Amino acid sequence: MTAHINTFGLRGVNGFLVDAEINISKGLPYLDIIGMGNTAVRESAGRIRAAIENMGYDMPLGRITVNLAPAGVRKEGACYDLAIAMGILKCAGCDMPHSGRFGFIGELSLDGFLRPVRGVLSMVKEAARIGIRKCIVPVENADEAALIDSCEIYPVASVQEAVHTVCSFSDGSGEVRTPWKYSGGTRMRDMRGEARADFADVKGQEQAVRAAELAAAGGHNILFMGAPGCGKTMIATRMAGILPELTKEEALEVTPVYSVLNMPESASLITRPPFRTVYPDVTKAGLTGGGGTPVPGEISLAHKGILFLDELAEFGRNVIQCLRQPMETGAVSISRCGETVTFPAEFMLVAASNPCRCGNLFENGKCICTPFQAKEYLSRISRPVLDRIDIQVPVRRVDLENTESGHTGESSEAIRDRVIKARLIQSERYRNESVRLNGRLDGALVRKYCAVDAECERLLRICADREGISVRGYEKILKIARTAADLEGRRDITSKDIAEAVQYRFLDSYFQEAV
Amino acid sequence: MADIVNASENAVIHIWLSLMGKPNYRISEMITSSCGGLRNAWDMSEKRHVPDEIQKNRRLAERFTDPSQRERALDIYRQCERKGIGAVFPDSDGYPDLLKEIINRPSVLYYAGRLPCDAGKDGYAMLSVVGSRRCTPYGRTNAYGISRELALAGIGIVSGMARGIDSEAHRGALSAGGYTLAVLGSGTDIIYPPENARLYSEILEKGCVISEYPPGTQPYRSNFPARNRIISGISAGTLVIEAARSSGAMITVDRAIEQNRNVYAVPGNITSESSQGCNSLIRSGVVCVTSHNDILADMNIESRERECGWINGLYGAEAACASAINRGYYTVNDIVRYADMSITDILSALTMLEIKCIVSKAEDGTYRLV
Numbered sequence: 001m002t003a004h005i006n007t008f009g010l011r012g013v014n015g016f017l018v019d020a021e022i023n024i025s026k027g028l029p030y031l032d033i034i035g036m037g038n039t040a041v042r043e044s045a046g047r048i049r050a051a052i053e054n055m056g057y058d059m060p061l062g063r064i065t066v067n068l069a070p071a072g073v074r075k076e077g078a079c080y081d082l083a084i085a086m087g088i089l090k091c092a093g094c095d096m097p098h099s100g101r102f103g104f105i106g107e108l109s110l111d112g113f114l115r116p117v118r119g120v121l122s123m124v125k126e127a128a129r130i131g132i133r134k135c136i137v138p139v140e141n142a143d144e145a146a147l148i149d150s151c152e153i154y155p156v157a158s159v160q161e162a163v164h165t166v167c168s169f170s171d172g173s174g175e176v177r178t179p180w181k182y183s184g185g186t187r188m189r190d191m192r193g194e195a196r197a198d199f200a201d202v203k204g205q206e207q208a209v210r211a212a213e214l215a216a217a218g219g220h221n222i223l224f225m226g227a228p229g230c231g232k233t234m235i236a237t238r239m240a241g242i243l244p245e246l247t248k249e250e251a252l253e254v255t256p257v258y259s260v261l262n263m264p265e266s267a268s269l270i271t272r273p274p275f276r277t278v279y280p281d282v283t284k285a286g287l288t289g290g291g292g293t294p295v296p297g298e299i300s301l302a303h304k305g306i307l308f309l310d311e312l313a314e315f316g317r318n319v320i321q322c323l324r325q326p327m328e329t330g331a332v333s334i335s336r337c338g339e340t341v342t343f344p345a346e347f348m349l350v351a352a353s354n355p356c357r358c359g360n361l362f363e364n365g366k367c368i369c370t371p372f373q374a375k376e377y378l379s380r381i382s383r384p385v386l387d388r389i390d391i392q393v394p395v396r397r398v399d400l401e402n403t404e405s406g407h408t409g410e411s412s413e414a415i416r417d418r419v420i421k422a423r424l425i426q427s428e429r430y431r432n433e434s435v436r437l438n439g440r441l442d443g444a445l446v447r448k449y450c451a452v453d454a455e456c457e458r459l460l461r462i463c464a465d466r467e468g469i470s471v472r473g474y475e476k477i478l479k480i481a482r483t484a485a486d487l488e489g490r491r492d493i494t495s496k497d498i499a500e501a502v503q504y505r506f507l508d509s510y511f512q513e514a515v
Numbered sequence: 516m517a518d519i520v521n522a523s524e525n526a527v528i529h530i531w532l533s534l535m536g537k538p539n540y541r542i543s544e545m546i547t548s549s550c551g552g553l554r555n556a557w558d559m560s561e562k563r564h565v566p567d568e569i570q571k572n573r574r575l576a577e578r579f580t581d582p583s584q585r586e587r588a589l590d591i592y593r594q595c596e597r598k599g600i601g602a603v604f605p606d607s608d609g610y611p612d613l614l615k616e617i618i619n620r621p622s623v624l625y626y627a628g629r630l631p632c633d634a635g636k637d638g639y640a641m642l643s644v645v646g647s648r649r650c651t652p653y654g655r656t657n658a659y660g661i662s663r664e665l666a667l668a669g670i671g672i673v674s675g676m677a678r679g680i681d682s683e684a685h686r687g688a689l690s691a692g693g694y695t696l697a698v699l700g701s702g703t704d705i706i707y708p709p710e711n712a713r714l715y716s717e718i719l720e721k722g723c724v725i726s727e728y729p730p731g732t733q734p735y736r737s738n739f740p741a742r743n744r745i746i747s748g749i750s751a752g753t754l755v756i757e758a759a760r761s762s763g764a765m766i767t768v769d770r771a772i773e774q775n776r777n778v779y780a781v782p783g784n785i786t787s788e789s790s791q792g793c794n795s796l797i798r799s800g801v802v803c804v805t806s807h808n809d810i811l812a813d814m815n816i817e818s819r820e821r822e823c824g825w826i827n828g829l830y831g832a833e834a835a836c837a838s839a840i841n842r843g844y845y846t847v848n849d850i851v852r853y854a855d856m857s858i859t860d861i862l863s864a865l866t867m868l869e870i871k872c873i874v875s876k877a878e879d880g881t882y883r884l885v
């Protein structure tokens with residue numbers, strides 16, 4: 001006798017359908033699980049046997065073979081337990097004619113109760129995509145699973161409850177369970193407290209705050225450079241607070257990344273753009289993802305949000321180099337044992353760095369580095385990555401006691417309102433393109449959308465003559481000018497926008513001088 | 516010797532004499548007079564005939580007759596020819612007049628570019644500007660600004676092409692299309708510090724690089740204090756901008772005082788270490804300089820009031836920025852606060868001012884008036 005049960009596996013951040021086939025044939029009692037499972041999968045035999053018996057069912061006699069199809073794809077984890085148990089019960093004669101309309105997800109404990117598993121959101125998302133409209137999941141994963149509207153979720157606590165739920169659909173008694181309603185979870189925790197940190201706390205630093213606003217509005221990568229304690233981290237951490245809320249669509253791309261890592265954030269829909277801080281001691285795998293079974297790294301956790309690299313110049317060169325592909329494509333691919341997994345990684349890069357070894361280069365004569373040491377320090381920053389940082393600003397210490405320089409700035413809310421408006425203009429303008437933000441425009445698109453008049457052309461030419469601007473530098477200026485115009489709701493880029501944009505190529509000109 | 520014509524013969528002998536020891540002006544004069552002329556000295560050396568006066572000093576006598584010293588002089592001469600480096604001597608045309616007056620003048624001066632007399636500058640129209648290699652934006656601004664103004668008034672700016680104040684002084688003079696002269700502690704063909712390569716070639720083109728060391732000499736640390744006497748000696752006066760209490764610039768000041776030249780100093784912040792030297796000079800009575808006009812007045816040179824037309828041509832944010840910088844607000848944040856205008860207006864105004872060559876942006880992102 002054979003039964004088929006739908007369940008789901010996880011590859012990267014995507015779920016995939018697994019057909020658990022169960023066959024019972026004559027022979028000595030034995031439970032065999034095949035289909036490229038890892039140890040956790042193979043060990044489910046023990047858990048399932050105990051769970052079924054402890055729930056008061058009889059384990060069928062005979063040789064039981066479980067095949068997890070497609071058999072050619074690696075599988076791991078205990079999330080198939082429930083499905084296999086259901087299949088065995090069905091084979092053993094439990095009447096569940098509608099079981100084929102369900103997907104089953106969950107790990108079993110020896111007493112027959114369910115434990116939560118990671119990646120439920122991705123699995124349910126896949127279920128909905130391929131037309132499975134009902135899923136049975138562990139109670140703890142209910143809210144997460146219910147984020148997907150087009151799938152009915154039936155949380156269960158035990159194998160027995162799962163059986164009853166499925167049966168209630170078949171006996172026609174009319175007593176059908178109602179699907180779980182998303183309870184809103186616990187309101188998502190502030191990510192790194194950014195919701196509390198407000199730009200109003202920042203004293204002075206008009207230049208850096210303006211640059212942060214531009215970067216947020218256009219999705220430009222940005223670098224703050226200045227002495228320790230001048231407020232780089234302070235400003236950077238406040239940047240998440242001026243980004244608009246994620247759309248439902250974006251939230252459903254971001255939350256699965258956290259779900260796959262079983263992070264508490266995924267208990268509810270992530271609606272604020274994530275903010276992830278990375279320090280120079282991060283490993284390559286920690287940054288881009290990896291591991292035996294590849295799991296997402298920080299750049300994927302920062303998907304649709306901000307990746308903050310603190311102390312950019314201290315990062316290892318090969319760690320930084322791995323940012324190039326994701327910055328270009330918005331995704332990262334990891335190959336393991338002949339399988340390639342792709343994680344989303346469309347982040348905005350925010351970086352902070354000291355300007356020299358002692359950090360005081362901009363602090364009026366306090367620097368004790370030789371010019372050579374100062375240049376050497378900056379040259380540690382990977383050029384290809386620097387090339388992709390549109391906005392570069394020097395930051396100086398503010399005399400916090402001095403009331404004159406101590407007046408506080410605008411609130412994050414006021415800035416965010418302008419950012420939201422600018423982003424709306426952009427998504428309207430780029431509705432037929434694959435990009436959404438000025439910061440993501442490339443060569444051809446820059447020419448198409450950042451056209452300027454003769455007056456601006458003249459200004460650009462003068463600037464180029466004065467300090468030499470590379471093609472990429474030229475594009476950066478146009479993109480920033482486009483964002484400056486969008487922030488003021490202007491259709492055309494004016495020479496004033498260009499003149500402002502020129503001011504953000506601080507390091508580019510520094511390096512140009514060095515060559 | 517036969518292959519070298521008369522004028523160059525003189526040069527080779529002068530170079531040879533300068534190799535005889537230090538102080539070379541005194542030794543070469545002693546040798547010349549005891550041998551009864553340049554030519555005689557060379558001939559006696561070839562014939563290993565040593566006058567009594569030289570014989571008194573055994574080391575000198577050995578060197579005097581050593582054929583490899585004569586070879587070396589020929590070699591230096593050929594190198595100069597090949598590299599386009601000139602050499603002048605106290606008794607030849609072109610040797611700076613004021614430098615002739617100092618007692619330990621170099622007996623050979625190697626040069627590249629145009630000597631002051633060829634550029635129409637006599638010694639009284641030359642001023643040296645010296646200061647700390649590690650200077651503050653305040654010092655940079657002043658070194659650049661005052662040198663520029665003085666150059667506009669027709670004064671040649673002398674300095675040492677070191678980092679910091681020196682470089683800014685040269686740049687200021689060059690920006691006004693003026694004459695500037697760099698005195699090096701290495702051969703005139705050796706660029707030090709290396710990041711000044713562009714400045715070096717600009718000075719060569721529009722001014723002059725001189726040194727008492729033969730071509731190819733490396734910038735030995737010990738050369739620099741001696742070099743300072745030439746900086747002060749070639750100029751009518753020395754202006755110090757930012758110098759710590761004991762620094763190379765203060766050595767130059769000592770030489771200038773010994774040579775009976777004028778000393779000027781720009782006052783600085785009393786709490787700033789890099790202004791201690793200048794402030795103590797002012798306390799001890801040197802001329803306190805708060806504008807280039809103070810120097811021009813002291814040197815009896817007609818002061819040329821700078822027309823203020825440039826600031827009249829500005830309006831709005833550009834005018835506000837210019838006057839903020841003029842008042843010593845160098846960073847964008849300070850300018851924004853002083854001008855009380857929006858950051859976007861200020862940033863674009865700064866670009867426009869840069870394009871109009873009214874302000875320039877320093878490496879550290881601060882702005883100053885050009």
Ligand SMILES: Nc1ncnc2c1ncn2[C@@H]1O[C@H](COP(=O)(O)OP(=O)(O)O)[C@@H](O)[C@H]1O
Nearest residue numbers: 201202203205227228229230231232233234398
């Ligand atoms: N402009 C400022 N306004 C208010 N507080 C500031 C400012 N600059 C620095 N601080 C204070 O200094 C602390 C250190 O700043 P931080 O951002 O950690 O410096 P950095 O990252 O540049 O080393 C901040 O937590 C804040 O309390």
Ligand SMILES: [Mg+2]
Nearest residue numbers: 232233310352
């Ligand atoms: Mg920090």
